[in-house]
Every structure is written in structure tokens, then in C-alpha cells.
Amino acid sequence: MWQIYALAFLMIAGSLVAVHTKYLLSAVISLAVVGLGLCVVFLYLQAPDCAITQIVVEVIALIILIRATGVERDLLEIKGRREVFALVTVILFIIVFAVFAFSALTHLPEFGYPVMRVAEEYVVKGLRETGAANLVTAVLLDFRAYDTLGEATVLFTAILGSIIVLREIGRKKK
Amino acid sequence: MLFFLSFVVFLVGLYCVMTRKNLLKIVMGIVIMEYAVNFFLVLLGYRMGGVAPIVTKGMENAKFVDPLPQAMVLTAIVISIATLAFLVAICVRIYQKYNTFDITEIRKLKG
Numbered sequence: 001m002w003q004i005y006a007l008a009f010l011m012i013a014g015s016l017v018a019v020h021t022k023y024l025l026s027a028v029i030s031l032a033v034v035g036l037g038l039c040v041v042f043l044y045l046q047a048p049d050c051a052i053t054q055i056v057v058e059v060i061a062l063i064i065l066i067r068a069t070g071v072e073r074d075l076l077e078i079k080g081r082r083e084v085f086a087l088v089t090v091i092l093f094i095i096v097f098a099v100f101a102f103s104a105l106t107h108l109p110e111f112g113y114p115v116m117r118v119a120e121e122y123v124v125k126g127l128r129e130t131g132a133a134n135l136v137t138a139v140l141l142d143f144r145a146y147d148t149l150g151e152a153t154v155l156f157t158a159i160l161g162s163i164i165v166l167r168e169i170g171r172k173k174k
Numbered sequence: 175m176l177f178f179l180s181f182v183v184f185l186v187g188l189y190c191v192m193t194r195k196n197l198l199k200i201v202m203g204i205v206i207m208e209y210a211v212n213f214f215l216v217l218l219g220y221r222m223g224g225v226a227p228i229v230t231k232g233m234e235n236a237k238f239v240d241p242l243p244q245a246m247v248l249t250a251i252v253i254s255i256a257t258l259a260f261l262v263a264i265c266v267r268i269y270q271k272y273n274t275f276d277i278t279e280i281r282k283l284k285g
Contacts, residue, residue: 005179050251057251097188155256158256
């Protein structure tokens with residue numbers, strides 16, 4: 001159990017470094033620390049499918065972000081005059097948000113004892129009704145297959161949008 | 175306690191989105207928030223002393239963790255990479271047009 005706590009603190013530290021570091025490329029690497037820490041946390045939380053997906057996605061995200069950061073572009077973070085009023089407003093807002101969210105989090109079921117009203121049925125009937133030994137796959141591709149169809153639609157739309165935004169053909173030359 | 179830690183990661187991402195001036199830093203803040211939410215959802219489904227929900231011979235009646243949040247998080251992870259690619263594509267286009275990632279500069283210039 002202490003491993004999860006250690007990794008959670010590592011994730012917090014990695015995200016703080018990613019926010020405050022001067023160079024964009026090191027911010028990307030710190031972001032990868034957060035993602036890969038999350039991957040190991042998934043393994044400790046008995047979610048191997050999520051861990052596998054997370055590690056693949058993390059590597060692809062790293063490649064995309066390094067491509068966007070570039071080598072010949074401005075690597076430094078932009079340092080401008082900081083509006084004090086805006087910063088105070090942001091911090092005040094975050095504190096208010098945190099207070100309400102923390103009071104909401106205390107009403108959740110205790111960690112380690114989830115309410116498994118729907119999932120109990122999946123666990124009991126999963127193997128018999130779908131024939132899939134992996135219950136996560138059974139939920140993903142049988143009980144909630146429409147959800148996966150929607151996911152594929154979102155993926156297709158996002159990739160289509162990226163291609164349309166990035167293409168050079170048909171763009172007006174000035 | 176672990177719920178609070180995952181929420182702290184979320185708050186760091188929120189702070190990054192709201193205070194940074196670099197477009198890529200804002201994208202990174204959104205990615206941090208996505209990680210925090212995925213972490214939180216998988217934490218919700220964990221069961222003390224449970225095993226991964228894979229049925230093997232002789233393990234039919236073992237204590238499994240909740241498979242439902244894991245399946246949903248799997249969907250969310252894959253969607254997050256697609257949205258990240260889209261965001262980065264828009265950022266690259268903006269850089270080609272304005273030659274900067276600074277949002278205050280982008281606001282000043284005529285579109």
C-alpha cells in the first residue's frame with residue numbers, strides 16, 4: 001500500500017516540476033514521469049489492462065509533445081510581467097474549489113471498499129454470458145459495446161480534425 | 175487519503191492551465207488533469223486485497239476488483255491521446271501563423 005502513496009507523491013512532484021520548469025523539453029519529460037508513475041500505480045491497483053494502455057499512450061503523447069516543442073523553436077518558457085491581480089484571483093478560486101471538493105470527497109465510500117452494485121453482476125455472470133476470461137474485456141466489448149463504438153467515433157473525429165487542421169493542400173497562399 | 179492526493183494532482187493541472195502563458199504549458203496542464211481523473215477513477219474501483227479481474231482455473235470465486243471503472247478508464251485514456259493530438263495540431267498551426275506560443279501576444283495580433 002505504501003508504494004501507491006510514494007508513487008502519488010512522485011506524480012505530484014513531477015507535475016509541479018512540469019508546471020514550473022524553465023525549459024519546455026524538460027517540462028515534457030516531467031510530464032512523462034507523471035504518466036509512467038500512473039502506469040505503475042495502475043499495476044499496483046490490479047488494473048493491468050489500464051497499465052498496458054497507459055504506457056503505450058504515454059509514449060505516443062511524449063512523441064507528439066516533443067514534435068510540437070521542436071528543436072529549432074523557442075525552447076524557453078515565456079516570462080512576462082505577471083499580473084498580480086490575476087494570480088491572486090486564480091489562487092483564491094483554486095482554494096474555494098479545493099475546499100468544496102475536499103468536503104465532497106469525504107462523503108465517498110472508503111478507499112478499498114467500493115459499492116459494487118452493477119459490477120457484482122458483471123463479475124458473477126461475466127464468464128458464463130460472454131465467454132471472456134478477462135472481465136474488463138467482457139465489460140468493454142460485450143456489456144458496454146455501444147460505449148466502445150462511441151469511443152471509436154470520437155477517435156475518428158479527432159484524427160480527422162487533426163488532419164484537416166494540419167494539411168497544406170488547399171490552403172490559400174499569401 | 176489517496177483520493178485527496180489524486181485531487182492535489184488535479185489542482186496542480188488546474189493551476190497550470192490558469193496561470194501559464196505558454197500554449198504548450200496549457201496543453202500539458204490539461205494532460206495532467208486527465209491523468210489525475212483516471213487515477214481517481216481506478217482508485218474508486220480498488221478493493222482491499224482484491225485481484226485483477228481475470229478469471230483463471232481455480233480462481234472463479236476469488237475477490238476481484240471492480241472491472242467497471244477500469245473499462246471506462248481504458249476508454250478515457252484512448253480518447254485523451256486523440257484530443258491531445260488535436261490540441262497539439264491546433265498549437266502547431268497557431269505557431270506557424272503567429273510565430274509564438276505566447277497567449278498574450280496571440281491576443282494582441284489581428285487574426
